[in-house]
Amino acid sequence: MMNTFNLTRRGFIACAAANSVTAPLVARERKVDESSLAGRVKKAVKFHMVNEDLSVHDKFLLLKDLGFDGVEPRAAVAADQKQFVRDLASATEKTGLPIHGVVHSSKPNIEDAIDQARHLGADSVLHVVRYDRKISYQENHQNTSAILRRGAAHAEKQKVRILIENVWATFLIEPTAMRDYVDAIQSDWVQVYFDVGNVVRWGWPQHWIEVLGRRIRKLDIKE
Template identity: 55%
Template sequence: MHRRTVLKSAAAASVALAAQSLPNKAAAGQFTGKIKKAIKLHMATGNESVLEKFRMIRDIGFDGVEPRVKLGKENEALVRSYAEASEATGLPIHGVVHSSNPDLVGAIDQAKMLGANSVLHVVRYDRKISYLQNYEETKQIIRQAIGHAEKQGVMILCENVWASYLIEPMGMARFIDSFDSPMVGIYFDVGNVVRWGWPEHWLEVIGRRAKKLDIKEYDLTVAMNEGMREGFRKPLGEGSIEWDKVRAELAKIDYHGWATAEVKGGDRDRLVDIADQMDRVLDLV
């Protein structure tokens, strides 16, 4: 009996020692499994093929990608290569970027073909016409496409940009609510608002109207001394944005969805760095 007891104790000690030698499993972050990180496709620079870029983006650890809309017969082969690369690599195309092009129906169809569920739309600001006329005309562009968006299951998401239009959260919320449609929401750009306000204040107001996030940094000190656009130069987490407050507001609305980096791209090493920065500021690991 004594011999069996000694052997059992020795075995238990060996198991404990082996467990101590294993690397510690990384603890999950606050938004692990809730936020999926992506990049804009054009951020992957270089001469690699579309397929090679999709494969690289996937292998780095991004969950998806977002290309720009390319309409017209001359772009059919390129758009088809996006779809083929996504299928071959398993890297989803979660949305498409359409800027302020009024052809939302064409963008919605392209998004659907690529397996995406959103079109990023920039509400234009035409200074040659009155503010109220611009307001109604831009609403009409979106309103005319809502039925098609519902049919295709593709959201129209309006981004807050530097067009000096819809630059505060109450106005943006009212604009979105005027459509009374679940297919129209906000593509919230965290960095773009710092010129006029703070992202956590925007999130407090727009709440669950924020369907997707663009991720970039902004530094007010740099902007004030070197030029407004230079404020975007700082790496994520090293500027004026208080990311802990952003995360707190995202938690309040129980945000689940995509966060896409929109910063200066580059080669594989640069994209790895961006992925690491996103992990830190969004608490993904």
């Protein structure tokens, strides 16, 4: 049961998780009226960030008890992961904590991740646009775009958006490059999962936000 956790442990997890999903979007300190964000911004956490030795169900309960609005597991499409997927489906149904998306990494089998997201009630698949240094930049651009174009039709059919990130792949490291890359796919079902912390390596997050604008669907925010 959730009330068996002492406040020290629960408090620690709450602080650690909150630091990984909440941070200012601008460099300067600015007070924000949180009431103005009510109903507009929801906080979630990656499932693999919960390191407590608990069942899937109890991890969902813990996150709900800590006040999170959702959770995002990694895509589990391998044959030996079917039980884990069943556990996820059961946990979200029984606890009421939504699975808002799945993390797919850069693997090309994006259709499988889309199907799993739909099955779990999620509305997005996080897809990392990889940079294969063994081929030319242009070829990498073409290959990764092909994966997204192929996936876009399936995403529209399943009503699950593909949201791209560059993480630290050193590809699409400038905001106008990412903007043009997304626009070239020509699908409203391919947008951006904007990681505020990652782009600090190459520039100012607010500049990326200004350029990407409506293409940003979700945010990754961490300390």
